[in-house]
Amino acid sequence: MTPAETNASLIKSTAKRLGFDFCGVAKAGFLEEEAPRLEDWLNGNYNGEMGYLANHFDKRLDPTKLVEGAKTVVSLVYNYYPEEKLSSESSDIKLAKYAYGEDYHFVIRDKLNEFLEILREEIGEIDGRGFVDSAPVMERQWAQKAGLGWLGKNSLLLNREMGSFFFLAELIIDLEVTPDIPLAKDYCGTCTACVDACPTNAIVENGVVDGSRCISYLTIELKDSIPNQFKGQMENWAFGCDICQDVCPWNRFSKPHQEPRFQAHPELAGFSNRDWQEITEETFRKVFKKSAVKRTKLAGLKRNVDFLKSN
Template sequence: MHASNPMDYQALATQIKEWASELGFARAAITGVDLAHAEAGLADWLARGFHGEMDYMARHGLKRARPAELVPNTVAVISVFMPYRAGGLDPHAVLADTERAYISRYALGRDYHKVLRNRLQQLADRLAAQIGPFGHRVFVDSAPVLEVELAKQAGLGWRGKHSLLLNRDFGSFYFLGELFTDLPLPPDPPLPKEHCGNCTACIEACPTQAIVAPYQVDARRCISYLTIELKGPVPLEFRRAIGNRVYGCDDCQLVCPWNRFAATSAETDFAIRHGLDDVTLLALFAWSEDDFNTKMAGSPIYRIGYAKWLSNLALGLGNATPSPAIGAALAARADDPSPLVREHVAWALQEGGYVAKGL
């Protein structure tokens, strides 16, 4: 497609990285599309059922490891990341206070899908303005893409034992995105080594022991999966361990030594909204469906829906230090229209001793 227009692809790659920086990406790097080395691990993960109810993972199968099958004519992938940590109340303090709701740090601001997709499209538009039309497609956690493997192969970091990408300068508190392209851009080299060493802090910190081995996460045990992806009731064995984590979980990242260096994001879209870094479970549980739809519009939390949100909060309240206010709030939703909410509320009433105490 581009042979008739000789081009200095090395210079173009340098220009792309400069544009990416101007668009707010902390890092950008380029890799090829050969991920054959990752296929066996992906197949084994799926065969063991570690994807849980995320049927789309199995449905696409090995296409995740084959970018050129996903987007024909793809020969290079531009991988980028953007930090999202926005400060706010210390997450350890929130986790330690059973009356507060813990929301994963990535979900405190605007929906990252829209933010990164828009910036990556701007990057593609700049590139097209420079060289003319070219084949490309933007991805942000929205298709069968092995984004961590691509970023690792591009040299943006290494895979931590919690399976997330780690970078020496930014830790792991960032979003990944990709621009698939038919341009033969020169690939960047992967890092010569990883830097986790003998550390197993993330494995030991997981409340539900979801990191079943270094680099292997059983999603069916992961609190992020249980509070976001799982459609039905949370299995009894995990309800206590969830604590006050009502949307996602950051424990494996919070204990990682590399996140001592994690930068605070300069991106205003990731600024904390509605005081979600410091809010009580009772305050959130009091929201009406209109409150939820209005306040969570534009948030990644919106997609789980009101019933799932209430059911997560009910578990948090069941794990909180018992009080008459909590008992009354739970009792008021004991006959909620949602079977999921009713089940979790019934568990919370029982777990907190409210049924026996008559609170």
């Protein structure tokens, strides 16, 4: 094997050892085809109040501007599909599945740090950084280039073996690694299940989502009041939304994750609508201590629940 092939083999085996479900490799470089698409998306104001998505335009398209001398983007998939949906007989409030347990940033960041340590022990000094939804990296596009899936009509990466209930993470490194073959085929075909099911009509065209209409944006990113135009359209989602994934036929292949840190807090299953509406700072801190739900703070979560109950 060439050194690049040996590096690829080491990276794939390390990914498996650390619990990642899939690992793919792409050659680092400018995402030429994505530049006009990103520009059009931003010009359409589909980022809403997420102004940070317009920042670092060049870095977002070119990983060599994030890691000097970068040669390789390693894309990683980590499953978060739960054994059971969080539900209660006395509540119809819903949370996105990714937010059931501990914040994925913490869980996957630990694994990425360990990943880099292993590579440095085996190969020697490597310059690189790990990313998990924490920097201007077009993670879905890199995962597609690495052969891990294709971009669905809901703009999410879809994988034929496990659907889309997974996190993406990347290692951008200055190591020469044999790249994988990009997945060129779109396996969605004529299916429009996600487009048809979105209650706020956020999927404006194939692969293009108006973020300012997405329930995840409205319940997490939006800091102002939720516009009244969305009354009756939120389908009881208080943090995030899984609708376009729940209806996707490819998610019939989803299997329960094996990550203990993603298990929901035991008290959550017993929450009633009244518990949600009357949640205190003490309860919020206890139940969502290490959760992604903390992003909304208590005031944001109460705003969301109050909006749902005022419908």
